[in-house]
Amino acid sequence: MASEITYAEVNFKNGSKSSGTNSASPAAPKERTTPHKSNPGFPKLLYPSLLILFLLLAISFCIAFIEKVWSCCPKNWRSFSSKCYFISTEAKSWHENEEDCSRMGAHLLVINTKDEQDFITQNLNERFAYFVGLSDPEGQRRWQWVDQTPYKESATFWHKGEPSDPKERCVMMNIRYSNWGWNDIRCDSLQMSVCEMMKIYL
Template sequence: MTSEITYAEVRFNKGPTASGIHPGSLAAPKQRTTPHKSKLDFPKLLLISLLILFLLLAITFFTTFIKKVWSCCPKNWKPFSSNCYLISTESKSWHESKHHCSAMEAHLLVINSKDEQDFIIQNLKNNFAYYVGLSDPEGQRHWQWVDETPYNANVTFWHAGEPSDRDERCVILNYRPQTPAAWGWNDIKCFQNQMSVCEMMKIYL
């Protein structure tokens, strides 16, 4: 009797190698990632610059708008340039007129230009005289404005022949129809009762 010998092929599956890669398999190549600059960097920078410029323009516009729109004068005061003016309805001495203006946180009129002079006389009555904030306290012809603005002899509106008397130490603005300028300055004694004009800065809200 012939015996048959059967051979069985047995294969052992080995575990993973120390490297963690099965035999026969190829290691996956590592990909290097290189940083790259974003294409949005320049547009972002431009956008930020434009936003900053827009913000600055908006602030400038807003400030100018507020200054123009919300500057005002108290009731019955007349606006001109950056100031407000009140024509008095009572006759007082120069010093009383000065205190009257001060009580309203204002001062007697200080005239710094022909434009201001022209604006004032448009609002005055020809049959009255009005104290302004110019005086000569010592009678030495050293004229002084009440707000300490330097007296500028090149910007004055004296009538012809005025000032005329060292004892007349206060100044009025009055009308002389026979003169070419009509309205002008005249020195008088400070105790005389006259109308006056008060001046103050505009109120900014």
């Protein structure tokens, strides 16, 4: 009796391993599972950059906060903008008043704007006159501020008809007809004064 060979058909779930027409299909899942890396260095640079930006913003905020909150004037001085002002209560000559201001780390008042002039005059006693830091040392009508600020005719507040006398080489503020203004006067006359200094920043 002849031997019979029985062939069984075996089906492989993973597909054929032969080098047939579908040989490329097994590689497809491997490609899909490979992570996509377009720029591996980007996250490493992003976080330090954001951290530096945050720190710079925090520092800027702190500086602005400190300048706004922790600027101050000495006791009995008045504050306006970035400056402090002290109004004297004792009449002295222009030079004596300037020396008193200097001892306090300040100088006689220098007026740069109408707002500053208005602020100062609102705090003065109408019964008195007050020296400011403007003078004509050589009597040539060449006015000079004590802090070397340039003298500008466009930012002056002379009373009508002033300055009037070359022998009067110092300047004071007083009131005429309900208006405060500047008047030239002898430097050895005795008047009150206003001292000025920059605000103290802590």
